[in-house]
Amino acid sequence: MDGSIKTTEIMKSGAEAVLRALKDQGVDVIFGYPGGAVLPIYDAIFQQNAIRHILVRHEQAAVHAAEGYARSTGKVGVVLVTSGPGATNAVTGLVDALMDSIPIVCLTGQVPTHLIGNDAFQEADTTGITRQATKHNYLVKRSEDLSRVMHEAFHVAKTGRPGPVLIDLPKDILINPAPYAEPSSQPHRSYKPRTTPDARKVAEAVALMKRAERPIVYSGGGVINAGPEAAKLLIEFVRLTGFPCTSTLMGLGAYPASDPQFLGMLGMHGTYEANMVMHGCDVMLNMGARFDDRVTGRLNAFSQGSKKIHVDIDPSSLNKSVMVDVGIVGDATETLRALIAAWKADTHPQDREALAKWWQQIDVWRSKNSLRFTQPHDPGSIIKPQYAIERLYKATRGQAKETYVTTEVGQHQMWAAQHFKFDKPNRWMTSGGLGTMGYGLPAAMGVQVAHPDALVIDIAGEASILMNIQEMGTLAQYRLPVKIFILNNQYMGMVRQWQELLHGNRYSESYSEALPDFVKLAESFHAVGLRAEKVEDLDRVIAEMLAVDRPVIADICVDQKENVFPMIPSGAAHNEMLLGPEHKANSGGYNGGSVTDEGLVLV
Amino acid sequence: MTEQNIALRSATISVLVENESGVLARVIGLFSGRGYNIDSLTVAPVERDRSKSRITIVTSGTEMVIEQIKAQLGRLVPVYRVQDLSKEGPHLARELALIKVVGTGEARQEALRLADAFRARVIDASTESFIFELTGATDKLDAFLDLMRPLGLAEVSRTGVAAIVRGKATIE
Ligand SMILES: Cc1cc2nc3c(=O)[nH]c(=O)nc-3n(C[C@H](O)[C@H](O)[C@H](O)COP(=O)(O)OP(=O)(O)OC[C@H]3O[C@@H](n4cnc5c(N)ncnc54)[C@H](O)[C@@H]3O)c2cc1C
Ligand SMILES: Cc1ncc(C[n+]2csc(CCOP(=O)(O)OP(=O)(O)O)c2C)c(N)n1
Ligand SMILES: [Mg+2]
Numbered sequence: 199m200d201g202s203i204k205t206t207e208i209m210k211s212g213a214e215a216v217l218r219a220l221k222d223q224g225v226d227v228i229f230g231y232p233g234g235a236v237l238p239i240y241d242a243i244f245q246q247n248a249i250r251h252i253l254v255r256h257e258q259a260a261v262h263a264a265e266g267y268a269r270s271t272g273k274v275g276v277v278l279v280t281s282g283p284g285a286t287n288a289v290t291g292l293v294d295a296l297m298d299s300i301p302i303v304c305l306t307g308q309v310p311t312h313l314i315g316n317d318a319f320q321e322a323d324t325t326g327i328t329r330q331a332t333k334h335n336y337l338v339k340r341s342e343d344l345s346r347v348m349h350e351a352f353h354v355a356k357t358g359r360p361g362p363v364l365i366d367l368p369k370d371i372l373i374n375p376a377p378y379a380e381p382s383s384q385p386h387r388s389y390k391p392r393t394t395p396d397a398r399k400v401a402e403a404v405a406l407m408k409r410a411e412r413p414i415v416y417s418g419g420g421v422i423n424a425g426p427e428a429a430k431l432l433i434e435f436v437r438l439t440g441f442p443c444t445s446t447l448m449g450l451g452a453y454p455a456s457d458p459q460f461l462g463m464l465g466m467h468g469t470y471e472a473n474m475v476m477h478g479c480d481v482m483l484n485m486g487a488r489f490d491d492r493v494t495g496r497l498n499a500f501s502q503g504s505k506k507i508h509v510d511i512d513p514s515s516l517n518k519s520v521m522v523d524v525g526i527v528g529d530a531t532e533t534l535r536a537l538i539a540a541w542k543a544d545t546h547p548q549d550r551e552a553l554a555k556w557w558q559q560i561d562v563w564r565s566k567n568s569l570r571f572t573q574p575h576d577p578g579s580i581i582k583p584q585y586a587i588e589r590l591y592k593a594t595r596g597q598a599k600e601t602y603v604t605t606e607v608g609q610h611q612m613w614a615a616q617h618f619k620f621d622k623p624n625r626w627m628t629s630g631g632l633g634t635m636g637y638g639l640p641a642a643m644g645v646q647v648a649h650p651d652a653l654v655i656d657i658a659g660e661a662s663i664l665m666n667i668q669e670m671g672t673l674a675q676y677r678l679p680v681k682i683f684i685l686n687n688q689y690m691g692m693v694r695q696w697q698e699l700l701h702g703n704r705y706s707e708s709y710s711e712a713l714p715d716f717v718k719l720a721e722s723f724h725a726v727g728l729r730a731e732k733v734e735d736l737d738r739v740i741a742e743m744l745a746v747d748r749p750v751i752a753d754i755c756v757d758q759k760e761n762v763f764p765m766i767p768s769g770a771a772h773n774e775m776l777l778g779p780e781h782k783a784n785s786g787g788y789n790g791g792s793v794t795d796e797g798l799v800l801v
Numbered sequence: 802m803t804e805q806n807i808a809l810r811s812a813t814i815s816v817l818v819e820n821e822s823g824v825l826a827r828v829i830g831l832f833s834g835r836g837y838n839i840d841s842l843t844v845a846p847v848e849r850d851r852s853k854s855r856i857t858i859v860t861s862g863t864e865m866v867i868e869q870i871k872a873q874l875g876r877l878v879p880v881y882r883v884q885d886l887s888k889e890g891p892h893l894a895r896e897l898a899l900i901k902v903v904g905t906g907e908a909r910q911e912a913l914r915l916a917d918a919f920r921a922r923v924i925d926a927s928t929e930s931f932i933f934e935l936t937g938a939t940d941k942l943d944a945f946l947d948l949m950r951p952l953g954l955a956e957v958s959r960t961g962v963a964a965i966v967r968g969k970a971t972i973e
Contacts, residue, residue, distance in 0.1 A: 325823060326826070329823065329826060329830055330830055330834050333878070334878040335823075337822070337823075354878055358876075359876075387819065388819050388878065388881045389878045513875060513876070514869065514872035514875070514876050517865060517868060517869070518869055
C-alpha cells in the first residue's frame with residue numbers, strides 16, 4: 199500500500215488530517231455530538247466551511263440520520279461521536295446499518311493511546327464492543343496509519359455488501375501532527391469483493407427462466423444498494439420476460455408499485471398474490487434479497503416446487519438458509535445487464551402460453567384484494583389506519599415535490615409498506631432487519647438534510663416516536679420541515695396484535711399509557727401540532743401538514759384494535775395465510791389452533 | 802432437506818489473514834456469534850515480515866453450515882484466502898502435545914515402553930515423572946493419551962492442528 203501514496207504532506211494535527219480525508223472522500227455533511235475525546239475534531243470543524251456538521255440530540259439518532267442520508271442519496275453517511283457513552287449510544291444505529299446493508303463511516307473518540315486499557319475516564323473498548331456491530335472497525339494507534347485507515351474505511355463501507363465501518367481515534371492521534379496521503383487507487387490488499395457474475399451461471403439461469411411456466415422475480419434491498427441503474431435494469435428485465443415481480447420490504451420502489459406486473463410486497467405481511475406466487479412458482483429469480491425469515495415463513499414449506507436462482511454480492515448469502523439451484527455472486531447492476539444480454543442471445547423460445555395461464559391464476563389470487571379494509575364514512579367515524587395512509591399517499595401524489603418516506607417500527611410500518619406506493623428507488627427508508635423503534639424521525643432528518651426541497655414524511659407509531667423524540671430539537675435548529683405522521687392507536691399495536699393472536703388477548707404492558715399531548719409537544723419544540731380525531735378531519739389535517747413549510751407532528755387518532763393483514767403466522771407456510779379478522783383464531787391459535795409450539799418460539 | 806444436508810462432517814480450514822490486532826477476535830467472534838463449533842484453532846505469523854498469519858480451524862457441521870462458515874470467514878475484511886483442506890485434495894494435519902505422566906514402578910516402565918512405540922520423545926524426567934513430546938495426527942495423540950490415563954497421566958498441553966495441502970499447490 200505504501201507504494202501507492204501519491205503525495206504526502208504533514209498536517210498540523212490528526213484532526214485536520216481527518217477533515218481533509220473526509221473532504222477528499224466527497225463528504226459534505228456529518229451527523230454528530232461532541233465530547234472530550236473528539237474536541238480536536240470539533241475545533242478543526244470550527245475552522246473550515248467545506249463540511250457541514252448537524253448536531254443531533256442523541257448519538258443513536260446521528261447514526262440513523264446518516265442512514266437516512268445514505269439510503270436516499272446512495273452516498274456514505276458519516277457520524278462523529280465521542281468516546282465511552284458517545285460510542286455506546288451509537289451501537290444500536292450501527293447494528294441497524296449492518297442488518298440493512300447501509301454504508302456508514304462512524305468516527306469515535308478514544309482516550310489517548312497511553313491510557314487505553316486503564317479504565318480511564320469515558321473509556322470503553324469501542325472496537326471490542328462494535329466488532330460484531332460493524333462490517334469492519336479500526337483503532338488507529340499510529341499517526342502514519344490515519345489517512346490510509348480513513349480512506350480504507352470509505353472503500354470498505356461502500357463496496358461489496360455495504361455496511362457500517364467504525365474508526366476509533368485516540369485523542370493523542372487527533373492532536374499530534376500526522377502525515378496525509380490522498381486516497382490511493384490501489385485496491386485493498388485482502389478485501390476484494392466480486393461484482394462480475396460468472397457468465398456460465400448467467401447462461402444457466404437464463405436457460406431455466408426461458409423454460410419457466412410459472413416464474414417469479416423476487417427482488418430485494420440489494421437492487422437499491424446497487425443504485426438507480428439497477429432499478430432501471432430490473433424494470434427492463436421484467437418487461438422483457440413478462441414475469442411477475444414482487445419485492446421485500448427493503449426493496450420497495452426498485453420496481454414501480456403502480457405497474458401491473460408488480461404483485462406488491464411478499465412475506466409475513468405481504469399480499470396474498472405475492473405469497474401464493476412464491477409458493478407455487480416453478481422458477482424463482484431472487485435478485486438481491488436474502489431469504490429472510492419474514493419472507494420465507496417455515497423453511498421446509500417454502501416454495502418446494504421451484505428451481506431457485508439467487509443473485510447476491512455477498513457469497514455468504516447464498517445457500518445460507520435456502521439451498522438454491524443457481525447461485526450467482528455479483529452486483530445487481532452487472533448481473534441484470536448480463537441476464538438481459540443472455541436472455542436476448544438465447545434463442546430458446548419462451549412458453550408464452552404457460553405464462554399467460556400463470557397470469558390468469560395470478561389474477562384470480564389478486565381478485566381477493568388482500569389489502570382491502572373498510573372505512574366507514576359517516577361523520578364521527580373512527581379513522582382506519584390503512585385509510586390514513588391511503589389518503590396521505592393520494593395527497594402527496596398531487597405535490598410537485600419529490601416525496602420520501604421513513605417509518606418507525608410496528609403496524610404503521612407495515613401499513614405504510616402496503617398502502618404507500620413507491621415508484622422510484624431510494625424514496626423509502628425503514629428499519630427492516632433490526633426493526634429499530636426510533637429509527638424513523640432521525641432517518642427523516644438525514645433525508646431532509648440531503649434533500650432540502652423534498653417532502654419528507656416519517657410515518658410513525660405513538661410508542662416508537664417517543665424513542666427518539668428529542669430530535670424535534672434538531673429539526674427546529676436546522677429548520678428541517680419533516681412531517682411526522684403518527685398513527686396513534688394508543689397501543690404498541692404490533693405487540694398487541696401478537697398478544698391477541700398468540701397469547702389469548704392478554705395485553706401485557708402493551709398499552710401506551712400516559713401519552714404526551716402531541717400537539718403541545720410539537721409546539722414546545724417550535725413545530726406545528728395537528729390532530730385528526732374523526733374521519734372528516736383527516737384530509738384537512740393532511741392538507742395543512744403538507745402546506746406548512748415547518749416541521750409538523752400530525753397526531754392521527756386511529757382504530758385501536760385494527761390488525762395488520764394478510765399475515766403469515768411465524769412458523770407457517772406461505773399458503774397458510776390469514777387474510778383478515780374472520781380467519782382469526784379462537785383464542786390461543788390460528789385456524790383452530792394450528793400454530794405449533796415451534797411457531798410460538800419464533801419472533 | 803436431503804440426507805447430505807443433515808449429515809455432520811469435520812472440516813479443517815486454513816485461513817490466511819492480515820497480521821493485525823483484533824483479527825483473531827474477529828474469527829473467534831464469528832464462531833461464537835453464529836454458533837459454529839471450534840474443535841481446534843491455531844494461529845501464528847507465517848511471512849518473513851510477519852505481515853500475514855495463518856489460522857487453522859478444525860470445525861464440524863452439516864455441509865451447508867461448513868459452506869456458510871467458509872463464506873463468513875471469506876467476507877472478513879482482513880482475510881486473504883480461505884481453504885477447505887478437507888475438500889481441496891489430500892492434506893497433512895499434525896499437532897504437538899506435551900504430556901506429563903507421574904508414577905513409579907511398573908506403571909512408569911509401561912509408560913516408557915508405550916512412548917517408545919508411539920515415538921514420543923522424553924524431554925524431561927524425574928524419579929517420579931516424565932514429560933513426553935509427541936507429534937502426530939489428532940487421533941494418534943488421542944490414542945496415546947488414552948493409554949497414558951491409567952498409567953498416571955497428570956497434565957497435557959496441546960498445540961491444536963496445523964495443516965497443509967500435499968503436493969506443490971499452495972494456499973495463495
Ligand atoms: C415488523 C416487521 C415486519 C416485517 N415484515 C416483512 C414482510 O412482511 N416482508 C418483507 O419482505 N420483509 C419484512 N420485514 C423486513 C425483514 O425483516 C427484512 O429486513 C427484509 O425482508 C430483508 O430484505 P431483503 O431480503 O431485500 O434483504 P436486505 O436486508 O435489503 O439485504 C440485501 C441483500 O442484497 C445483497 N446486496 C447488497 N448489495 C448488493 C448489490 N450491489 N448487488 C447484489 N446484491 C446486493 C446483500 O448482500 C443482502 O443479501 C419486516 C420487518 C419488521 C421490522
Ligand atoms: C427498540 C425496540 N424495542 C422494542 C421493539 C419491539 N416492538 C416492535 S413493534 C413494537 C410496538 C410499536 O408500537 P407503535 O410505535 O405504537 O407502533 P404500532 O405497532 O402501534 O403501529 C414494539 C415494542 C422494537 N422493535 N424496537
Ligand atoms: Mg401504536
